[in-house]
Amino acid sequence: MTSLSNKKALVLGGSRGIGAAIVERFAREGAETRFTYAGSTEAATALAGKSGAKAIQSDSGDRQALTKTIADQGPLDILVVNAGVLVMGDPLETDPDAVDRMIDINVRSPYHAAIEAARKMNEDGRIVVIGSVNGDRMPFPGGAAYALTKSAMQGLVRGLARDFGSRGITVNAVQPGPVDTDMNPADGPMKDAMHSFMAIKRHAAPAEVAGMVTYLVGPEAGIVTGALHTIDGGFGA
Ligand code: NDP
Incomplete structure (x- = not known):
């Protein structure tokens, strides 16, 4: 028997990167x-084929579609809210619609998804949202809007842990530092600047983040809730 036998899990934003891992x-x-995805049909189909997981196309930026997708799954044991986007740049020049879309996906969607999943979630359920070390520390200009979306996850998990604790449901945030994905490639132009803030100067592999998430949703983590779990090579230290 493996650690998640007999558990039903939904990962929002699972086609690529950390979510796919x-x-x-x-x-x-x-x-x-x-798992859900928005646009990467080819990647989602390939992942479903090799993992045996079921792919569902559903845009986390559309609240009604998102809550219907979650309700359609029936009672879950595990919800991971990973879907997220990054909009960086001079705030005086950045398209406000792009910022609002990021807030829809990174902030509104985790809130509504967690609530909808909790309606029918089994006892001893697990909710994990993927925040960021940028919720604690934003050492570059141009990241205010992204940082605000990730700081919001801190309040979300602390509050919901209180709401759902009586049912044995835990609610936690995982806060990665740089992780090698399409969003933040290990050989990207910001690599040296990011590594300069780190004690261990490399991007994490998506599988390393998946390992922390797997612990949090597993049987040994039933008393871990309302907490921020940073995995960042010391970026925020
Ligand atoms: P990627 O851009 O590599 O992958 C993002 C995933 O989210 C894709 O599967 C994408 O699916 C999905 N997604 C994006 N928008 C939507 C949407 N509207 N509806 C449904 N799914 C969506 O990102 P990462 O893997 O790097 O990031 C995953 C999470 O980790 C994000 O929340 C990010 O903010 C966070 N994070 C990442 C870090 C990094 O360094 N990489 C560091 C800290 C936090 P599709 O392609 O189909 O749209």
Whole structure:
């Protein structure tokens, strides 16, 4: 028996990057795993084929579509809210619609998704949102809007942990530092600047983040809730 046998999991934003690593790991640990994606149909289909997880196209920026997708899954044991986007740049020049879309996906969606999942979630359920070390520390200009979306996850998990604790449901945030994905490639132009803030000067692999998430949703983490779990090579230290 593996650690997530008999568990039903939904990963929002699972087609690529950190989300895809979480989907693969959950499936390997024996969970019945489903994941959403917005535009990356090819990647989602390939991941479903190799992992056995079920791919569902659903835009986290559309609240009604998102809550319907979650309600359609029936009672879940595990919800991971990973879907997120990054808008960086001079705030005086940045398109306000792009910032609002980021707030829809990174802030409104985790809130509404967690509430909708909790309506039917089984006892001893697990909710994990993927925040960022930028919720604690934003050492560059141009990151205010992204940082605000990730700081919001801190209040969200602390509050919801209080709301759902009586049902044994835990609510936690994982806060990665730089992780090698399409959003933040390990050989990207910001690499040296980012590594200069780190004690261990490399991007994490998505699988390393998936390992922390797997612990938090597993049987040993039933008393871990309302907490921020940073995995950042010392970026925020
Ligand atoms: P990627 O851009 O590599 O992947 C993002 C994933 O989210 C894709 O599967 C994408 O699906 C999905 N997604 C994006 N928008 C939507 C949407 N509207 N609806 C449904 N799914 C969506 O990002 P990462 O893997 O790097 O990031 C994952 C999470 O980790 C994000 O929340 C990010 O903020 C956070 N993070 C990342 C760090 C990094 O250094 N990489 C550091 C700290 C935090 P599709 O392609 O189909 O749209």
